[in-house]
Amino acid sequence: MTILDWTERFHGTSRLPKAVRDRLRTAARIVRCPKGGQVFGPDNVPDSLLFLYDGRIRVSQSSDSGREIVLYRVEAGESCVLTTACMLAEEAYNAEGTAETDVTAVTLPKHAFDRLVSEEDAFREFVFEAYSRRLIDLLRVVDDVAFGHLDIRLAERLLVLAGGREYIQATHQQLASELGTAREVVSRILQDFQKREMITQSRGRIAITDKAALKQLAQST
Amino acid sequence: MTILDWTERFHGTSRLPKAVRDRLRTAARIVRCPKGGQVFGPDNVPDSLLFLYDGRIRVSQSSDSGREIVLYRVEAGESCVLTTACMLAEEAYNAEGTAETDVTAVTLPKHAFDRLVSEEDAFREFVFEAYSRRLIDLLRVVDDVAFGHLDIRLAERLLVLAGGREYIQATHQQLASELGTAREVVSRILQDFQKREMITQSRGRIAITDKAALKQLAQST
DNA sequence: CCGACTTCAGTGACAAAGTCACGAAACCGG
DNA sequence: CCGGTTTCGTGACTTTGTCACTGAAGTCGG
Structure with a gap:
């Protein structure tokens, strides 16, 4: 299976149009992570955007005292915007992503991401929707933990x-x-x-x- | 003080370049909210992006049982991306924004927002940084409530x-x-x-x- | 100034949740 | 079968949340 096939199928699941697919094909790189591996974390800060092609990532946050809480899960076809957030903010954070299954993802360098966001409406919608969904997810977590x-x-x-x-x-x-x-x-x-x-x-x-x-x-x- | 002055000064605080300022000047509208008023909330869903020119907004979430928690505060020169998120997600949410002082904000219709994001690198950076900061803020809240x-x-x-x-x-x-x-x-x-x-x-x-x-x-x- | 009313803070009893220390039971590799 | 590891159970105690009630401090009209 080639990169082209991967991006084809990836776009299939996320319903991105051909123009975006073409751009991604040239800029994207495939990364894999075995089940149980750390996809990103405090030690392992990514410098690229992450789009999940296959598998599932569990994003959790852990405390100094050893306790842990699951924030949300990233499914195939979704993007993991938290990595972006931390990349941009360059702040200390203690969230980490763990591969719950074997994981295959497409990474997109920042410059390619910028171009796609500016030039492709569909891609931009996709990204903003991803951010929004995560914000809502986190609101739900706060609600549960604080009041549930x-x-x-x-x-x-x-x-x-x-x-x-x-x-x-x-x-x-x-x-x-x-x-x-x-x-x-x-x-x-x-x-x-x-x-x-x-x-x-x-x-x-x-x-x-x-x-x-x-x-x-x-x-x- | 004219709209132009407002946007000038708004851009001054957020360090947006002239091109963005020009666009905003034509598309933006000024809204005010007195101290204590609800800027947005479950009943009061905005259809535009919100950029805070002056004042401070407290964003909090409340439970069915009447308890409440402050998520973060929006200061002058910042954008309130949660409104965007909820706008896009069109999901039920129970977060609300309260004016802690008299508030003056610039609202930007979605289409104007889209154009700015696609055409102006600086504006895009600004928006993504705003999203990132809020994500980080919420991570902090989760950490505090769950483990603090x-x-x-x-x-x-x-x-x-x-x-x-x-x-x-x-x-x-x-x-x-x-x-x-x-x-x-x-x-x-x-x-x-x-x-x-x-x-x-x-x-x-x-x-x-x-x-x-x-x-x-x-x-x- | 006085009394009615509202808002704010203090209290005790109890329930829910978190912490700590320990031990028992289930599994695993040899 | 044995020793070591992981998983689970338990009791004592602390912290946090809930409820019902009391009193104290401000507010306001007269």
Whole structure:
């Protein structure tokens, strides 16, 4: 599969027109990152824009005390604007991107990015929409952390992580890192869920036995 | 003072070049908002970009349960990109902007904004930098709320709000809204500060008596 | 100045969440 | 099967959030 094919398919998913595709084809470079690898982070500051072609990146922020919280996820066809932000701001930040699957991305040098933004309306729309979505995502995180109740947030997250399936492969620590809380707290709440027969637990795995009840809990404002 | 003067001075503060200034002069419109008014909010969704010429806007988010948290402040010469984000995303959001002083702003219709972004490098830089700064601001808020300790955050905020002065004109409720917590919690912590002789309190007013101690507390990671 | 009214702050009891220290159980490689 | 590692459970304690109520400090009309 050539770079051309990649950018073709990438543009297919993000619905960018041919003109943009042509520009990207000449300027873009392909980078890969194995599952579990750090795509970007405090040590690993990127100098290019990042467009995700395949895979999923988890963007999280960690505290000095070792706790962690997931900010959002970047899916295939999306751009990771946080890298841009940090690039431009040149400020210290402690957010990092982790490859949740094997990841293939298209990187675009700043000058090429500038040209595309100025010359291609569709690309510009795409970029601004990406920024907007992330801002909204972060607003949601702030709202959850500042005002949300943990049992509800955990129920929500279990349902999201399960997707269609009826189980989740994750440790209590991983769930705590999703929500920005401590493992013990997750353990307590999960035990409560178990007592109420909404889930059953085994090591590193949670089975949802009463999805309806979980949903009801998750939606109880 | 004419629109031209306003845009002149606005561009002066934000260091935009003449070409941008000319464009703005033709497309921009001046809006005002009295102190305490809502510049934007769930009910009051703007359809234009907002550039703050004079005054200060407090952007905060409120919960269903009546609590509130300040996300950041927009100072003169800055742009409020959150309005843009919400405009583009067309999603429900519960952030609102309140005029902390009498406010004068320049609004720019979307089409004019698009042209400027595509044709003027300096303006594009300005806009992207604004987005980046807000993203970073929100990262900081998330970090504080998720991992920070309230006494430290309150000490920080007291120092910031005091600026150079040795007192702060604010109720406990207002301070609680700054930090996204409850009034009672602020009252408790302030009483502690008072016992430790870092502040003295009177109704709606807090005097800092030991700035050094407050600073030390604020910096104790 | 007085009394009614509003706003602001203090308090105690309790619930929810975070921290710490420790131990038990499940898994893994040899 | 054994020793080491990871994951989970638990109790004690601290911090933070919630609720209901009290009193104190300002405001305003008369």
